Amino acid sequence: MAVSAIFGARVKRREDPRMITGQGRYTDDIKLSGMVYAMFLRSPYAHAKIVSINVEKARKVPGVIAVYTGKDLENKLGPVPCAWAIPNADLKVPKYMPLAVDRVRYVGDPVAVVVAESPYVARDALEQIEVEYERLPAVVNQEEAVKPEAPQLYDDVPNNIAFHWSISGGDVEKAFAEAEVVIKQRIINNRLQPTAIETRGAVAQYNQATGELTVWMTSQNPHIHRLLLAGIVGVPEHKLRVVAPDVGGGFGSKIHCYGGEAVVAFLAKELGRPVKWMEDRRENYLATIHGRDHIQYVELAAKRDGTILGLRVKAYANLGAYLSTASPGIPTILLGTMLSGCYKIPAISCEVYGVLTNTAPVDAYRGAGRPEASFIVERMVDILAHELGMDPAEVRRKNFIPPDAFPYTVATGLQYDSGNYEAALNKALELVGYQQLREEQKRLREQGRLIGIGISSYVEICGLGPSRVVRATGFGLGLWESAVVRVHPTGKVTVYTGGHPHGQGEETTFAQIVAEELGVPFEDVEVVHGDTAMIPFGTGTYGSRTTPVAGGAIAIACRRIKEKAKKIAAYLLEASEEDIEFERGKFYVKDAPERAKTIAEIALSSYLAGEGELPAGMEPGLESTAFYDPENFTFPFGTHVCVVEVDPETGEVHVKRYVAVDDCGRQINPMIVEGQVQGGVVQGMAQALWEEAVYDKDGNLLTATLSDYAVPTSADVPRIETSSTETPSPHNPLGVKGVGETGTIAATQAVVNAVVDALAHLGVRHIDPPLKAETVWRILKEKGIAK
Amino acid sequence: MPRKKRVDRRKPRAKAAPPTAQLAKINVKVNGVQYSAEVEPRMLLVHFIRDVLGLTGTHVGCDTGNCGACTVIMDGKSVKSCNIFAVQADGAEILTVEGLARDGELHPVQQAFWEHHGLQCGFCTPGMLMQAYWLLTQNPSPTEEDVRRGLSGNLCRCTGYQKIVEAVLAAAEQMRGQQQEVR
Numbered sequence: 015m016a017v018s019a020i021f022g023a024r025v026k027r028r029e030d031p032r033m034i035t036g037q038g039r040y041t042d043d044i045k046l047s048g049m050v051y052a053m054f055l056r057s058p059y060a061h062a063k064i065v066s067i068n069v070e071k072a073r074k075v076p077g078v079i080a081v082y083t084g085k086d087l088e089n090k091l092g093p094v095p096c097a098w099a100i101p102n103a104d105l106k107v108p109k110y111m112p113l114a115v116d117r118v119r120y121v122g123d124p125v126a127v128v129v130a131e132s133p134y135v136a137r138d139a140l141e142q143i144e145v146e147y148e149r150l151p152a153v154v155n156q157e158e159a160v161k162p163e164a165p166q167l168y169d170d171v172p173n174n175i176a177f178h179w180s181i182s183g184g185d186v187e188k189a190f191a192e193a194e195v196v197i198k199q200r201i202i203n204n205r206l207q208p209t210a211i212e213t214r215g216a217v218a219q220y221n222q223a224t225g226e227l228t229v230w231m232t233s234q235n236p237h238i239h240r241l242l243l244a245g246i247v248g249v250p251e252h253k254l255r256v257v258a259p260d261v262g263g264g265f266g267s268k269i270h271c272y273g274g275e276a277v278v279a280f281l282a283k284e285l286g287r288p289v290k291w292m293e294d295r296r297e298n299y300l301a302t303i304h305g306r307d308h309i310q311y312v313e314l315a316a317k318r319d320g321t322i323l324g325l326r327v328k329a330y331a332n333l334g335a336y337l338s339t340a341s342p343g344i345p346t347i348l349l350g351t352m353l354s355g356c357y358k359i360p361a362i363s364c365e366v367y368g369v370l371t372n373t374a375p376v377d378a379y380r381g382a383g384r385p386e387a388s389f390i391v392e393r394m395v396d397i398l399a400h401e402l403g404m405d406p407a408e409v410r411r412k413n414f415i416p417p418d419a420f421p422y423t424v425a426t427g428l429q430y431d432s433g434n435y436e437a438a439l440n441k442a443l444e445l446v447g448y449q450q451l452r453e454e455q456k457r458l459r460e461q462g463r464l465i466g467i468g469i470s471s472y473v474e475i476c477g478l479g480p481s482r483v484v485r486a487t488g489f490g491l492g493l494w495e496s497a498v499v500r501v502h503p504t505g506k507v508t509v510y511t512g513g514h515p516h517g518q519g520e521e522t523t524f525a526q527i528v529a530e531e532l533g534v535p536f537e538d539v540e541v542v543h544g545d546t547a548m549i550p551f552g553t554g555t556y557g558s559r560t561t562p563v564a565g566g567a568i569a570i571a572c573r574r575i576k577e578k579a580k581k582i583a584a585y586l587l588e589a590s591e592e593d594i595e596f597e598r599g600k601f602y603v604k605d606a607p608e609r610a611k612t613i614a615e616i617a618l619s620s621y622l623a624g625e626g627e628l629p630a631g632m633e634p635g636l637e638s639t640a641f642y643d644p645e646n647f648t649f650p651f652g653t654h655v656c657v658v659e660v661d662p663e664t665g666e667v668h669v670k671r672y673v674a675v676d677d678c679g680r681q682i683n684p685m686i687v688e689g690q691v692q693g694g695v696v697q698g699m700a701q702a703l704w705e706e707a708v709y710d711k712d713g714n715l716l717t718a719t720l721s722d723y724a725v726p727t728s729a730d731v732p733r734i735e736t737s738s739t740e741t742p743s744p745h746n747p748l749g750v751k752g753v754g755e756t757g758t759i760a761a762t763q764a765v766v767n768a769v770v771d772a773l774a775h776l777g778v779r780h781i782d783p784p785l786k787a788e789t790v791w792r793i794l795k796e797k798g799i800a801k
Numbered sequence: 802m803p804r805k806k807r808v809d810r811r812k813p814r815a816k817a818a819p820p821t822a823q824l825a826k827i828n829v830k831v832n833g834v835q836y837s838a839e840v841e842p843r844m845l846l847v848h849f850i851r852d853v854l855g856l857t858g859t860h861v862g863c864d865t866g867n868c869g870a871c872t873v874i875m876d877g878k879s880v881k882s883c884n885i886f887a888v889q890a891d892g893a894e895i896l897t898v899e900g901l902a903r904d905g906e907l908h909p910v911q912q913a914f915w916e917h918h919g920l921q922c923g924f925c926t927p928g929m930l931m932q933a934y935w936l937l938t939q940n941p942s943p944t945e946e947d948v949r950r951g952l953s954g955n956l957c958r959c960t961g962y963q964k965i966v967e968a969v970l971a972a973a974e975q976m977r978g979q980q981q982e983v984r
């Protein structure tokens with residue numbers, strides 16, 4: 015691979031000039047001539063029968079164009095599909111209509127939609143709709159919901175259990191029989207609200223003459239949305255264009271298919287006018303997916319020297335009221351397969367009950383299953399260390415998969431591609447000054463100060479993923495990625511990628527890849543994404559897959575272009591192909607470097623295509639389309655260390671230091687890598703300390719505004735100290751692994767481990783997040799520390 | 802135990818029909834341009850800026866004054882334009898993100914956000930830039946702590962704030978340097 019200054023450089027992002035000047039174009043910025051506005055009426059009850067809906071008064075509000083109820087649309091729209099049919103789990107997929115028809119199952123379930131000349135009028139009209147509900151008892155907690163006396167959400171889903179999934183590898187019974195120590199712990203992985211600052215929304219326009227329907231929407235994966243919307247709305251896929259313009263953050267919440275966007279598309283077709291709908295924040299919190307919400311019963315078997323023998327997990331996943339697009343796979347496949355963490359654990363078993371409750375649907379949120387897995391593993395390792403009186407770093411070292419063991423197949427069946435876990439741990443401990451910190455902790459503890467040090471060594475499964483494997487898990491589509499790299503006659507390059515970055519900066523890093531591969535100036539490369547009319551089918555941005563998979567596709571397309579260009583160069587230079595060398599955008603004759611042709615010259619020649627310009631019989635043009643299906647996942651890893659001080663009087667946790675050492679393979683743009691890590695760490699820290707979606711027992715979401723849901727501010731969070739090691743992925747064309755979810759997969763348990771460590775001498779072994787001051791204060795009070 | 806059916810008799814009554822809105826005339830100067838318009842008294846300033854004037858750089862992330870994506874400068878003060886009615890801006894002078902750059906040259910705050918990777922998805926960015934701009938007019942030499950407190954009314958979900966804070970500190974330094982040059 016050619017070494018150039020561009021790959022690995024801290025290049026300023028080319029996304030930024032439009033965004034810092036107010037010229038970004040987000041879905042809500044789209045205004046079309048004749049556009050009207052939709053707004054949804056949502057259920058105020060968590061569980062109720064719809065007895066009647068009267069929309070007559072709403073229809074009479076001046077400026078109202080149409081009002082539809084669930085019954086009106088029942089035969090006009092198909093159900094919202096669930097696209098991850100996990101096998102061997104007795105999966106039951108209840109019918110999920112875009113608008114509820116005769117029963118509502120969570121607060122926020124839409125029952126009617128109003129279309130009006132202005133959003134203000136639409137809101138007025140919503141208040142004129144009369145709905146008579148017959149309330150039913152609700153259940154919001156997954157362990158409550160599986161009890162025989164619990165309210166039943168569906169007639170055909172007994173005990174609200176949508177699936178029972180399990181995985182196991184190695185002899186778990188034997189591991190526990192031989193164990194010298196068995197640790198048991200119930201762990202709650204708290205429910206979260208993703209909170210992209212841009213809410214969800216869509217604008218749809220229908221051309222009655224051509225039958226073309228265009229939907230601009232807040233999407234992480236426009237082609238998947240096109241495919242699913244075509245099915246729900248009944249518009250042929252080739253007549254449906256989905257455009258995801260600039261997207262204001264997703265964190266998983268804009269992967270999924272929801273009823274709202276489908277209704278907007280239907281309305282545009284039905285009414286013959288462009289229709290816009292944007293959620294307000296409350297609606298976003300009520301009806302866009304939530305994340306995590308797992309209750310886990312964990313058992314770890316070990317020897318007294320710290321060697322881990324086995325891990326057993328039984329978990330209850332709250333899925334909410336309907337099965338969202340990927341929801342069955344998140345708490346199962348993406349959790350259970352990753353339970354080995356960074357360690358040689360010979361025997362692992364995991365069973366998960368997927369439970370329907372009267373809450374918003376739960377699906378992939380940044381990390382999606384892997385944070386829940388790494389939290390289990392890293393908490394249990396810490397509890398084991400505490401139990402054995404060993405240093406938590408030592409227990410980790412003792413069990414790490416050694417660097418020479420890769421590729422390494424873990425008990426759950428995954429083959430980790432590459433890793434050097436101890437190197438990352440050592441680097442993190444060195445950066446934080448671990449030994450000194452331990453001594454200081456001891457000294458300050460004697461003065462009554464509560465200092466804690468938390469370690470999290472994590473590995474994540476990214477670069478989703480080899481299609482054969484993901485299809486075998488029941489995922490509804492292969493997870494390859496497409497790229498078109500087009501060299502224009504002037505040598506300028508346009509890249510069309512099936513990924514759809516929405517903050518991750520790939521308009522920049524993909525141009526860096528092309529600049530490196532083709533040796534063209536960075537400025538000469540344009541990256542296009544997000545429009546199904548312009549790019550081949552792509553599978554989108556999530557699962558830390560865009561850089562390894564979409565980036566891999568681009569690299570392969572570039573290499574195919576170089577192969578063709580080399581042939582043309584040989585022809586033009588009247589040399590044999592074997593004698594042609596390539597460097598920095600130039601093909602030259604090995605022994606006569608002055609005889610050279612640039613990519614631009616070759617491109618022009620390939621389009622002119624005359625005698626002496628293109629070898630006879632060769633296709634004109636210089637472009638390539640690649641569909642890259644990776645042979646394996648990638649497995650980024652690292653160690654994070656958090657240092658906290660707990661206020662003994664108030665229980666407040668102060669994060670004093672946070673060191674993150676991450677290995678995402680080769681880095682295309684270290685500045686962007688740092689940004690991904692810092693942002694992710696703060697989200698993970700927020701799960702540990704502040705954020706929690708709370709429903710009351712009747713199913714009211716108590717955290718439905720930004721005043722109640724505790725997203726951290728700049729004043730709440732510390733500086734994150736970042737560093738890295740570099741262990742390239744051996745199978746990825748670029749050696750890259752992905753970094754988008756690292757922070758949330760690593761950080762939560764680093765912080766929780768630190769707080770528990772601060773209180774360990776008081777006999778505290780585990781605290782469920784979020785570790786709000788009140789929670790910690792209650793413990794301190796019980797232990798006689800706080801007054 | 803069979804539960805009693807709870808039929809909701811409260812909700813079905815529709816609220817009183819909305820009053821027909823009288824339009825109010827307002828004059829507002831935005832980014833140096835004088836505008837006059839007739840608006841509903843209940844129209845939020847952010848909707849006036851976005852939907853009436855077409856300046857879509859100012860974003861809406863909540864409508865409860867929490868996220869700060871809609872931050873603009875009104876008569877020299879940083880305000881959240883989702884918490885102000887357009888009629889309250891009658892006679893006011895407003896600066897939005899579109900007015901930050903002058904003569905095609907980025908404002909030092911914009912330049913610093915670009916150089917220091919102070920944005921990812923870009924959605925909070927306009928509000929964040931305006932708040933940073935205002936902060937530096939109030940305190941040209943802020944400490945990191947000052948910046949963190951000064952931006953705490955603006956939420957960013959992508960960056961973890963670190964590079965935003967670095968950008969604002971760098972912009973402050975740059976602007977102090979420019980002041981020196983002028984002297």
